[in-house]
Amino acid sequence: MTKYASISDFQNAEPELVELRRHLHAHPELSHQEKKTAQLVAAKLEGWGYEVTPNIGGHGVVGRMRVGNGNRSIAIRADMDALPITEAAKHEYASTIDGVMHACGHDGHTTMLLGAAEYLARTRNFSGTLNLIFQPAEESGIGSGAVAMIADGLFDRFPCDAIFGMHNHPGAPEGTILMRSGPLMAAADTVTITVHGKGGHAARPHLCIDPVVVGSSIVMALQTIISRSVDSTETAVITVGTFNGGTATNIIAESATLTLSVRTFSDQVRALIKERIYKVVETQAASWGATASIEYDSGHPVVFNSPEETEFATVVARELTGEGNVPECPLIPGSEDFSHFLQHKPGCFIRLGNGESSAPLHNPAYDFGDKSLTTGAAFWARLTERFLAQE
Template structure:
């Protein structure tokens, strides 16, 4: 395949897809119109199989013309965010309070362009490619878990999986990748504390849920400093704490919520256990009852060394030596990890450095988040390069 020529030929069409999607964003698990658009395009490209999965996700299969071989999965997330757009784009969101503020419109356009090119050149590779357009990535529990349980990593069995994420950057048109951790895991913990109300002048007759909640928040800080290996990043951030009803009443209830973020699964397990241990201890001291709801969110994304090296080497070979930068990007959490961790499938997740439009660089999820559409050429090029090397 003449990668650069093929990308130039499809570029304007890809931009049109991206802008249409950007104008019509849909929230997680509500992506009916988006999924229909994707389905219709894939059917138009004459892939071997196109299916709706879990209502608003789309999965397609393309068999290579050179015979049997490995199966490569490529994933793009498709949902938007509850953000009011402030970019000033001529193609800005037409839906009040909704925006593609994380680049998923670009992810879809890139993967559609990749699918179209490969469908027209299916005789250039062996094995097969599974295109996964995932719903609901932005909202717990994410779409990946449901898709894996629906069997998208089987029939045929996926041997490796790759995906990318658009990020604003001072550079445009390079990928950033490395082996090892590239996206932090994120869980949510909700805590209810029940005490016994009483008059503020007679605290000895009450069980102070507010005091218990404060002691709990302070005690949590020792988990990181005394239980986690300093080489491993672990974060506990308490975001809400609500307690009490009046200034002269001892609080009989409290609620708090927090994020637990981890790059290391063993550290995550230690933190989870200690959250319960500390709750038990403070409950005994304060005579208050603690109820914890630990919501397993997105596990850390840890790139497989071999697949990460494959992506980097393929891009250098087909896109040029300066197309690759070794490193990661502090994006947050992503449920791409579930495809790898739940099934043992080696994979790699990389970042597409996409520049920015307008007067400043704004992070993903910001109402003025922007990026340069020309970066999509590198995204398609990276996927085609990997196919050329992995399925040759």
């Protein structure tokens, strides 16, 4: 019977993984600035015998290794960039870069994939092609690293049958692996609405068209889209994040601006909400004698895990940690640019417990849970061995 990687296979490597993770944590780099991180990744992969291609879609790095005669190929992705946040923690490996920290755990994601890379290069218990994708600029929003790498020919240059990715999950116990088939994380769209009224003196509102009043009407009307236009079995969010209008108490402004965040979990609901926002804004503005212009920026699509690859990853996770440690992941209203990869290839995005007491993502007090490093590295190694099982 073939022996696949286990968590115990990484126990001796745990101190080195912790040291590497904390080094990356202390030296974070923002989106599109991951030069030193990419150089470190490339050097380690080259030292282990991978064929390394740097500068894909910016500072992206791909390490490829072919073993045996297998025809299958797998891609595994880790993100590398940090966030413009000042770290609150005072531990000895705190960020050394003012105003920049790994507040989303990408230091841990990179470390886990490197840990698996070293093990797989040493044991070579697979037959086929392994593509390790170290992605820049996950946090940059529109124009993110995933989009850039795909545009730079990622899947043409490094074909794969399926792609997998992982993100830590604060609130879930360390060592647990959360899975969900189908939609997992939301599509994220940004809407800017500018209401055009007629300015004038605050004491003579009857001679004006007050864009603040019009905008307020729009805010309230938008709340009915989810409750009255979207199927009650679906999940969606419309949040008015900003509302700016006016410069003084005695002036009715010429215009006011609102910005919205829209989160959806299906293409159908996403399209419906876009249609309804246009209709609500235009008719509300017209009812006051105003006009409105709308800029609708479509962000990352839904993270949609393909059923077959999710079932496979779930089986591997249960083999590795035990069935009780692989709960179903709840829907996550946050977004992820891994979704762009899943529009090109079948695959699965996985969540890894970061501790029940973990600070939330994008929080100044956040830190990656080092106890999860061996679980994540072992999962990637076993997933690869099982996906590229030798005949």
